[in-house]
Amino acid sequence: MTPKIVRHIAELREEIAVFRRLNPENAQVGLVPTMGYLHEGHASLIRRSSQENGLTVLSIFVNPLQFGPTEDYDRYPRDEARDVAVAKAAGASIVFMPxxxxxxxxxxxxxxxxxxxxxxxxxxxxxxxxxxxxxxxSKLFHIVLPDHAYFGMKDAQQVAVVARMTRDLNLPIDIVPCPTVRESDGLAKSSRNVYLNPDERKQALVLSQSLAQVPGWLEDGMTEAELVVRIRGKIRSQPLANIEYVEVLTYPDLAPPVPDRPLSESKEPLLVALAVRFGKTRLIDNMLMFPAEVN
Amino acid sequence: MTPKIVRHIAELREEIAVFRRLNPENAQVGLVPTMGYLHEGHASLIRRSSQENGLTVLSIFVNPLQFGPTEDYDRYPRDEARDVAVAKAAGASIVFMPxxxxxxxxxxxxxxxxxxxxxxxxxxxxxxxxxxxxxxxSKLFHIVLPDHAYFGMKDAQQVAVVARMTRDLNLPIDIVPCPTVRESDGLAKSSRNVYLNPDERKQALVLSQSLAQVPGWLEDGMTEAELVVRIRGKIRSQPLANIEYVEVLTYPDLAPPVPDRPLSESKEPLLVALAVRFGKTRLIDNMLMFPAEVN
Incomplete structure (x- = not known):
C-alpha cells in the first residue's frame, strides 16, 4: 500500500487520531525519524516498526538546527520520490515531510x-x-506521540542522547535501538556515502575493518590507550583517511573506562566509536561490546 | 468527593488511562501544577479546571531544580493535609504528590x-x-498528557515561558492563564506571604497600590522611563521595601517597549512587573495592560 504523504502537523495528528479511534484495543504507533535520502538502514527501521505497530510514521526532515554553520545542510542529499518508494516497500503507513x-x-x-x-x-x-x-x-515525539520510536545504532551517541532525554523528561515512549546495516563489503550504510569518490569509497572500508579486529585485540588484554593507538595506526594506513576521533567509552553513559585496566575486564558495555574524513566527507562507525558476556 | 492521593508516576498514568478509557467521548484532562501550600489563587485554578475537564490533576511538587543555591528550597512552606483539604473543596480529582x-x-x-x-x-x-x-x-506534561494546563498570571513571566515552550515544542496542550487572586486589601495571594511580619505585611500593600495607579499614569502620557521612576518613588515611600526590579515590557514577548513614546500608544499588550523584598521575603506582582483597547 502506498503510504500517505502528509506535510502538515494538524493533518498528521488527525490521521493518527483516526487510526487510534478505529483501533481502540491495539492502536500501537511507531515513529521512524529520519533526514531522508533513505537507504537499507532506514528501511530496516521501517520494517521493524511496521512489524511491531499498527501504524508507522516515517518522518523526513532535514533539521537545520542540528547542522553547524560550516556543515552540509544545504548540500545534504534529498530525493523525495525515491524516499517514498523505499518507504512503501518497507511498509510505512504515513510519510511526514514537513x-x-x-x-x-x-x-x-x-x-x-x-x-x-x-x-x-x-x-x-x-x-x-x-x-x-x-x-x-522532542518536537516529533510531541507531534506523533508514538508508542515506539526506532533509531539506528550507527548513530550510537544519538541513541544514548535520545534515550536519556526520554527517560529524564518522562516521555511515555519506548526507544528501540536497531543494528547498523552494512554494505556487503562491510561499509556502514549512510546517506553521506554518495559523496565518496571511488578511491575514498575503497579506503573507507578501513573503518569497519578496524572495528572487526577489536574483539581480538580485547582478547589480547589491551587497555583503552593501547586499543586507540592500534586502531589509529590501522586507519592511518589509508592515505586518504583523516581521523577526527577514535574513542572508547562506556555505554550508554559515554564515560571513559577505568584507565590502565584491560578493557576485557570492563563490567559495563563499551562503545568503540570512529569518525574519519575522506576528502569533505565525514563518516562514522562504531561497535558495541559486552566484555562481561564475552568472558 | 475526596481526591485520590497518588505518589507514583506509574499509578498516575494508570488512573488517567482508566479515566480516558471510561470516557471515550469527553475525556478532557486538566492539570494544575503547583508547589503546594495552596491558597485561594491555586483554588481558583483548580475550580476552573474542574469546570472545564472531566478529570483534574493537581500536582504538588517543590521542584529543587528551580531554586538557586541561596534560595528558600528547604524552608519553602509545606502542609500536605491542608493542601488536600483545599484540593477537595475546589474539586480536584487527583492530587499527585511525588x-x-x-x-x-x-x-x-x-x-x-x-x-x-x-x-x-x-x-x-x-x-x-x-x-x-x-x-x-515538561516532565509533568509528559506524565499527565493533559488537554489543558492552568497557570496563574501572578507569575506572568512563567506563563509566557511555559506557553512559548509549549508552542515551540509542539506540545498538544492548551495553556490557560488565569487572573491573579488578591486579599481583600489588594495584596496578591502567595505562599510566601506567610513569611511577612505585621509591619512588612502592611507595607507590602504598596505593590498592588502602585499597580492600581498605572492606568491613570498611562492616561497622563507617560513613557516607560517616566512610569518606572514614578513606581519606584511610590514603592520607596515604604521604608521596609527593597526593590529588586520595576520593569515595563511587551507581553508575551517580554521585549522593551519603544523608548520615549507614550506607553498609551503601544500596539502590544504591556506587562508592568515588580519584585520587591521585605526582609528576607521576596514578593512579586504585575499588571497586564492593553493600551490599544484602552484608547
Whole structure:
C-alpha cells in the first residue's frame, strides 16, 4: 500500500487520531525519524516498526538546527520520490515531510539539551548538534506521540542522547535501538556515502575493518590507550583517511573506562566509536561490546 | 468527593488511562501544577479546571531544580493535609504528590530552556530558575498528557515561558492563564506571604497600590522611563521595601517597549512587573495592560 504523504502537523495528528479511534484495543504507533535520502538502514527501521505497530510514521526532515554553520545542510542529499518508494516497500503507513516553516513557524527559542552525553565523540566536533537533535526529536515525539520510536545504532551517541532525554523528561515512549546495516563489503550504510569518490569509497572500508579486529585485540588484554593507538595506526594506513576521533567509552553513559585496566575486564558495555574524513566527507562507525558476556 | 492521593508516576498514568478509557467521548484532562501550600489563587485554578475537564490533576511538587543555591528550597512552606483539604473543596480529582526521588530517580541531565524570555525580570535575579521551571513542567506534561494546563498570571513571566515552550515544542496542550487572586486589601495571594511580619505585611500593600495607579499614569502620557521612576518613588515611600526590579515590557514577548513614546500608544499588550523584598521575603506582582483597547 502506498503510504500517505502528509506535510502538515494538524493533518498528521488527525490521521493518527483516526487510526487510534478505529483501533481502540491495539492502536500501537511507531515513529521512524529520519533526514531522508533513505537507504537499507532506514528501511530496516521501517520494517521493524511496521512489524511491531499498527501504524508507522516515517518522518523526513532535514533539521537545520542540528547542522553547524560550516556543515552540509544545504548540500545534504534529498530525493523525495525515491524516499517514498523505499518507504512503501518497507511498509510505512504515513510519510511526514514537513517544510522548515511548518516545523519552525517562528524563531525557535526552546532548546532541549542533554549534558554529559554530548561533550564527547560527535558532540565535541559538532557543538550544538545534539541540542538540535534533542529539540527536533522532542518536537516529533510531541507531534506523533508514538508508542515506539526506532533509531539506528550507527548513530550510537544519538541513541544514548535520545534515550536519556526520554527517560529524564518522562516521555511515555519506548526507544528501540536497531543494528547498523552494512554494505556487503562491510561499509556502514549512510546517506553521506554518495559523496565518496571511488578511491575514498575503497579506503573507507578501513573503518569497519578496524572495528572487526577489536574483539581480538580485547582478547589480547589491551587497555583503552593501547586499543586507540592500534586502531589509529590501522586507519592511518589509508592515505586518504583523516581521523577526527577514535574513542572508547562506556555505554550508554559515554564515560571513559577505568584507565590502565584491560578493557576485557570492563563490567559495563563499551562503545568503540570512529569518525574519519575522506576528502569533505565525514563518516562514522562504531561497535558495541559486552566484555562481561564475552568472558 | 475526596481526591485520590497518588505518589507514583506509574499509578498516575494508570488512573488517567482508566479515566480516558471510561470516557471515550469527553475525556478532557486538566492539570494544575503547583508547589503546594495552596491558597485561594491555586483554588481558583483548580475550580476552573474542574469546570472545564472531566478529570483534574493537581500536582504538588517543590521542584529543587528551580531554586538557586541561596534560595528558600528547604524552608519553602509545606502542609500536605491542608493542601488536600483545599484540593477537595475546589474539586480536584487527583492530587499527585511525588517525592524528589520519584521525579528525579537519577541525576537529571536533560534541560529545557527558553531563550529571550528568561533573561529579564525574575530570570535576571534567579539564574537557572526558568530552566528548572520549563524542565519540570515538561516532565509533568509528559506524565499527565493533559488537554489543558492552568497557570496563574501572578507569575506572568512563567506563563509566557511555559506557553512559548509549549508552542515551540509542539506540545498538544492548551495553556490557560488565569487572573491573579488578591486579599481583600489588594495584596496578591502567595505562599510566601506567610513569611511577612505585621509591619512588612502592611507595607507590602504598596505593590498592588502602585499597580492600581498605572492606568491613570498611562492616561497622563507617560513613557516607560517616566512610569518606572514614578513606581519606584511610590514603592520607596515604604521604608521596609527593597526593590529588586520595576520593569515595563511587551507581553508575551517580554521585549522593551519603544523608548520615549507614550506607553498609551503601544500596539502590544504591556506587562508592568515588580519584585520587591521585605526582609528576607521576596514578593512579586504585575499588571497586564492593553493600551490599544484602552484608547
Amino acid at each position: 517544510s522548515v516553516e511548518e516545523m519552525y513557524p517562528e524563531p525557535n527559542r526552546t532548546t532541549v539539551s542533554v549534558s554529559g552525553l554530548t561533550d564527547r565523540l560527535c558532540g565535541a566536533s559538532r557543538p550544538g548538534h545534539f541540542d538540535g537533535v534533542a529539540t527536533v526529536v | 517525592s524528589v526521588e520519584e521525579m528525579y530517580p537519577e541525576p537529571n541531565r536533560t534541560t529545557v530552556s527558553v531563550s529571550g524570555l528568561t533573561d529579564r525580570l525574575c530570570g535576571a535575579s534567579r539564574p537557572g530558575h526558568f530552566d528548572g521551571v520549563a524542565t519540570v513542567v
